[in-house]
Amino acid sequence: MAGEKILLVDDDYDFCEATELLLQARGYDVTMAHDGEEGLEKVRSRQPDLVILDVMMPKMNGYDVCVVMKADPELSAIPVILLTAVGREMFKTSYTKQMGLMTEADDYIAKPVEPQELVERIEALLKEE
């Protein structure tokens, strides 16, 4: 792990705090944002290596943030993981899949997520880069 920069965007502070501990323990450099607009700002200012986006957030939802990122040539290469409360991880519903495709997110994970699962997905995406 070479201290890759991960931006975690989620309006639940408790979730962010715990997830930050998890990711830091894995050697990542973690930044957080708590709504969609702040998230987009930090994507631009910090140029992270990967973004984790909650879907349901105030101001700007995760889908919209993802769409904006993927339409921007300077940001489109940054891998995005969408975290959605719709459906369950075990069953990739057509809905979540469709939303993933439409927003061009690189992966999507249903909440709640097992820490080990999240870490594996992150590692897989960073390896692709």
Add this chain to the structure above:
Amino acid sequence: MLTKPSILVVENDAAMVNRCGRLLLSRGYKVRTAESSKEALHFVEKYRADVDIMLLSLELPDLGAMSVIEVLHRIKSRILVMAMSSECGEEAIEAIHAGAYDCIRKTFTNARFWTKMNRVMERFTLARHLEILKKERESVLAKDSCDEGTILTILDSMADMILVTDQKGNLILCNKAVVESGLLSGRRLGRPVEECLKNKDLVSFMMATLQSGQPGRPFGHHEVCLLETGDAKLRAHINPVINGDGVIVGSVALLHDMSQTDAMNQVKADFMSMVSHELKAPLSALLMQISVVVDGLAGDINAKQKDLLGKSKEKTKGMIALVNDLLDLRRIEEGKALLVIEPLDMGEILQRSVDLMSLSAQEENIRLEVNIADDLPLLSADRSGMQAIFVNLVSNAVKYTPSGGRVTVDLNMAGKFLRIKVADTGLGIEKADLEHIFDRFYRIKSEQTRSIGGSGLGLAIVKGIVDAHKGTIHLESEVGKGTMIIVSLPLEK
């Protein structure tokens, strides 16, 4: 259509039986024989509908022919009796008095036999025609009692609106709900619909239905559409009215006001997203927090703390499973609308679902065996629904089988059905519980199941999904031996 009468020959003289039999068979009649009056009565009692005409010898040894005629008379039998006698004297007259139709001398010529027989058969035909006429008259009477007034009253009591046109497109019938809806532009019945109805779409749909079956239009076309009139949203079912000869004689529109249904659905949808967000978000945080602490990422913890937190992690996961089950159930209850039907490789889905559970099976030392038939066709179904079926059935089998047991999953074709069979060597289910286990929240409480976690929703979800796919569930179970569940899903709807 009247069938030929069937005939019972009652005669103890074999030569006579032969002669009658041969004559009747030569013209294609169904013939049966009895040697005594007792046998004849026995036969009548047993196969009353199978005897139309009885050729009855008046010279029978036992009870005698008269008793047969009397019994037939008493039970108001429809059987016509043709007596046969050597003499045709007193006894013949007596027989006719008692109810026989006619008498024939046993020394008959073939021609004489047929003259007599034809008369009794004519009589038989007449009687049957009379019966048919009577039945027809009764059914006409039944129809009469459902006169126009009655039908209009019934239609007026409906909350839905109903409109009927004749084949020229004139409005000939509408119920009170239509009048109250303001759909009508005040014209009287008997005028073309375009003059009577404000909604142009409805008019054109009804007129189009009248043309159904004509070149380029499928016959008996059934149209379902949404109409907006003012602030009401109506769901319309429009059908041609087809008479008994298959000719279109009009069109009928049934309109259902959707406004209220919509409002209810909105409440449900709001509730759904409320539950999924308000419960799942804190549960996500909880799961992450506990995991991080258990894994020592927030500082060292001792063995006791680790043990306790490990348990709360399991409890949290149980709650997450419950929320997911509730959401699944909601989704299914809202109906097919939410199913996404696509061609699926069921073998692959089964394998993946089983993979999810192989670990827990291993931990319990349960042999989990999967047999997937080769060359299974694709099944058009909802992917997450299919996964839910597999996961629930297999996880039940694993959960309710003590360690050392075996769980076998077979996936194959049975006729036009895809068959999923999950069998275990587990606890089994008592007869009394069988009828309830598909109910929501129903869980069997016993010494053995007490420590097994679950919400009691799994099988309700399975049933909902199977129903939505028009499939069937078959269950066999023996306490202490095991359980077998077979789900059959039709390849074509």
